[in-house]
Amino acid sequence: xxGRLCALLTxxxxxxxxxxxxxxxxxxxxxxxxxxxxxxxxxxDTEWSQLQLDQSNLGMHSRIEARARKDLGMVALSSERTQYxxxxxx
Amino acid sequence: MKRAAQAMARVAAGKGVPFVxxxxxxxQLPLWRSRMVMFVLFAAFLGLIGRALWLQAISxxxxxxxxxxxxxxxxxxxxxxxxIFDRNGQVLATSVPVKAIWANPEETLQAxxxxxAALAKLLDxxxxxxxxxxxxxxxxxxxxxxxxxxxxxxxxxxxxxxxQTRKESKRHYPEADVMAHVVGFTNIEDVxxxxxxxxxxxxxVGVAGSRYVIKDRLGHIVEDIGDVREPRDxxxxxxxxxxxxxxxxxxxxxxxxxxxxxKAGAVVVLDVKNGEVLALANYPSYNPNDRRAVxxxxxxxxxxxxxxxxxxxxKPFTIALALETKRVTPNTVFxxxxxxxxxxxxTIGDSHAHGALTVSQIIQKSSNVGTAKIALSMPPQETWExxxxxxxxxxxxxxxxxxxxxxxxxxxxxxxxxQATMSYGHGISVSLMQLARSYMIFARDGDMIPxxxxxxxxxxxxxxxxxxxxxxxxxxxxxxESVVTPEGTAPKAxxxxxxxxxxxGTAYKVVGRQYDKGxxxxxFVGMAPMSNPRIIIAVMIDEPTGAFxxxxxxxxxxxxxxxxxxxxxxxxxxxxxxxxIIIPTDxxxxxx
Numbered sequence: 001x002x003g004r005l006c007a008l009l010t011x012x013x014x015x016x017x018x019x020x021x022x023x024x025x026x027x028x029x030x031x032x033x034x035x036x037x038x039x040x041x042x043x044x045d046t047e048w049s050q051l052q053l054d055q056s057n058l059g060m061h062s063r064i065e066a067r068a069r070k071d072l073g074m075v076a077l078s079s080e081r082t083q084y085x086x087x088x089x090x
Numbered sequence: 091m092k093r094a095a096q097a098m099a100r101v102a103a104g105k106g107v108p109f110v111x112x113x114x115x116x117x118q119l120p121l122w123r124s125r126m127v128m129f130v131l132f133a134a135f136l137g138l139i140g141r142a143l144w145l146q147a148i149s150x151x152x153x154x155x156x157x158x159x160x161x162x163x164x165x166x167x168x169x170x171x172x173x174i175f176d177r178n179g180q181v182l183a184t185s186v187p188v189k190a191i192w193a194n195p196e197e198t199l200q201a202x203x204x205x206x207a208a209l210a211k212l213l214d215x216x217x218x219x220x221x222x223x224x225x226x227x228x229x230x231x232x233x234x235x236x237x238x239x240x241x242x243x244x245x246x247x248x249x250x251x252x253x254q255t256r257k258e259s260k261r262h263y264p265e266a267d268v269m270a271h272v273v274g275f276t277n278i279e280d281v282x283x284x285x286x287x288x289x290x291x292x293x294x295v296g297v298a299g300s301r302y303v304i305k306d307r308l309g310h311i312v313e314d315i316g317d318v319r320e321p322r323d324x325x326x327x328x329x330x331x332x333x334x335x336x337x338x339x340x341x342x343x344x345x346x347x348x349x350x351x352x353k354a355g356a357v358v359v360l361d362v363k364n365g366e367v368l369a370l371a372n373y374p375s376y377n378p379n380d381r382r383a384v385x386x387x388x389x390x391x392x393x394x395x396x397x398x399x400x401x402x403x404x405k406p407f408t409i410a411l412a413l414e415t416k417r418v419t420p421n422t423v424f425x426x427x428x429x430x431x432x433x434x435x436x437t438i439g440d441s442h443a444h445g446a447l448t449v450s451q452i453i454q455k456s457s458n459v460g461t462a463k464i465a466l467s468m469p470p471q472e473t474w475e476x477x478x479x480x481x482x483x484x485x486x487x488x489x490x491x492x493x494x495x496x497x498x499x500x501x502x503x504x505x506x507x508x509q510a511t512m513s514y515g516h517g518i519s520v521s522l523m524q525l526a527r528s529y530m531i532f533a534r535d536g537d538m539i540p541x542x543x544x545x546x547x548x549x550x551x552x553x554x555x556x557x558x559x560x561x562x563x564x565x566x567x568x569x570x571e572s573v574v575t576p577e578g579t580a581p582k583a584x585x586x587x588x589x590x591x592x593x594x595g596t597a598y599k600v601v602g603r604q605y606d607k608g609x610x611x612x613x614f615v616g617m618a619p620m621s622n623p624r625i626i627i628a629v630m631i632d633e634p635t636g637a638f639x640x641x642x643x644x645x646x647x648x649x650x651x652x653x654x655x656x657x658x659x660x661x662x663x664x665x666x667x668x669x670x671i672i673i674p675t676d677x678x679x680x681x682x
């Protein structure tokens with residue numbers, strides 16, 4: 001009787017140990033994935049601020065004005081040449 | 091006897107006598123010897139057990155530490171400094187990653203001459219300069235900080251012994267000189283030094299975090315041990331400034347300062363509805379991205395930190411007080427002839443004798459004599475209270491570093507002549523920001539609101555404090571509008587399609603203890619559109635040295651240009667059908 005119980009318990013112990021090894025392996029694996037994702041997030045964050053900066057740089061009013069005047073030959077709006085339109089109900 | 095027994099034993103063994111019969115065994119040894127051996131062995135074991143116990147249970151810190159240092163690492167998690175945006179979400183300041191290049195001089199100096207030359211070239215310095223930097227006893231020397239990542243990569247490719255990089259961040263200011271005085275800048279350690287970068291340092295700065303991890307042989311992070319302290323990035327800052335209006339204000343100001351050969355100038359634009367600062371421009375300015383040649387003159391924020399005697403721009407307050415206390419009506423007539431007035435021993439005067447003027451015309455023509463006559467009919471205390479209520483003599487409270495209070499002397503020490511000169515803005519000093527804000531009582535219906543440098547929510551309207559009645563504000567507005575007509579002192583402030591109004595000011599500069607009659611400050615404070623004021627614009631031109639120096643000539647055109655562009659940019663509906671502006675050739679000259 002006690003011999004059988006012993007064998008059963010041993011089996012259970014082995015199974016539990018194996019599952020723990022597997023769990024640990026999975027944990028490490030997932031952790032690596034998390035790590036990669038976080039690195040990616042940081043990189044994208046840096047890229048995002050770089051793009052914001054680029055947008056600001058390219059959208060500088062002085063640059064737009066220079067391009068509009070020189071390259072496109074535009075002139076500043078004057079009020080004599082402005083037609084104001086009223087939106088219904090406003 | 092012993093020796094004989096040993097010899098016997100050897101002989102016995104040699105003869106094949108079994109061990110048990112070995113005569114050596116028969117020898118009698120004293121008992122204490124075996125006990126002694128027993129005791130020594132026991133003591134040695136006890137010693138080992140004690141040591142094991144000591145290492146395992148009691149003093150285990152040291153070994154634990156040694157063990158962990160083989161696989162555990164603390165990683166710094168740097169936090170980013172908050173970005174600064176304008177009201178429309180355009181980036182005004184942001185941190186970008188860069189590298190610091192450092193070296194261990196002893197190792198680096200062993201590099202070949204060609205390598206050092208290549209390094210010096212990439213670092214943008216001479217070889218001698220580089221060698222001089224490396225001439226040090228320490229084993230850590232910064233060669234150059236805030237290097238662009240591409241350059242740092244090229245340097246690392248040289249593979250010079252002892253040259254290393256370190257992560258850093260650098261602040262970028264895309265709007266450069268246009269926004270310099272609003273945003274300010276940080277130093278190399280990322281600490282705010284000027285303007286908003288300085289005053290909002292506490293919010294902008296992040297808190298670096300750290301994590302304690304296990305690394306494997308290849309340097310991959312395998313597991314976190316202990317808690318991760320997440321880095322906390324600095325908070326982003328949304329300013330109330332509109333970069334479009336700021337650009338308009340800055341370019342117009344620059345043009346005016348150049349055109350009138352002035353020493354400097356400043357413009358501020360305020361939102362009348364909620365007290366937001368929409369633009370704050372100074373000229374001369376500087377590029378915050380490259381501050382190698384910045385002078386104090388360029389750094390100076392004339393809107394906030396410089397005070398000047400405002401001159402005639404103060405007149406409306408005297409008139410408003412007189413109207414409010416029902417001492418005069420807009421049509422009360424005062425005799426200003428002969429254009430001179432003696433108070434005590436001093437004489438004040440107008441530039442031209444105007445004769446009899448109504449209160450409205452006193453503002454329109456900017457008559458000192460008329461204003462002084464009205465001012466002298468009022469007790470000093472009331473005037474002082476008026477000045478204090480509109481914020482003069484007190485530093486504005488919106489967290490701008492170096493904001494000054496200006497000077498309004500206590501009313502108890504006012505002599506009549508001082509009361510008279512103060513009514514037209516002499517003997518009192520203000521900053522341009524204070525001056526612009528004080529006009530809130532006219533632009534709004536008589537109440538004062540606090541200003542804000544940070545963007546307010548759509549329903550966030552600050553509580554106002556009523557200073558004058560809406561009726562008085564309306565009357566003064568009508569007078570301010572008459573100033574920009576061909577009969578007033580500032581026809582050049584007119585704007586096509588919009589009704590505008592304002593007041594000119596011209597004052598001598600105070601040098602030492604007296605006025606320098608060769609140096610002027612021309613100013614104009616106005617609002618638009620008059621049917622429902624939306625913005626207040628204050629312009630100050632410091633020491634114009636050309637043919638013109640009156641506020642109506644040097645500051646009013648800038649007001650007009652800024653107002654025209656700003657109103658259009660803000661989509662304000664035009665309230666006038668006049669599109670052609672008439673500027674008389676012989677305008678009304680302002681009194682100094």
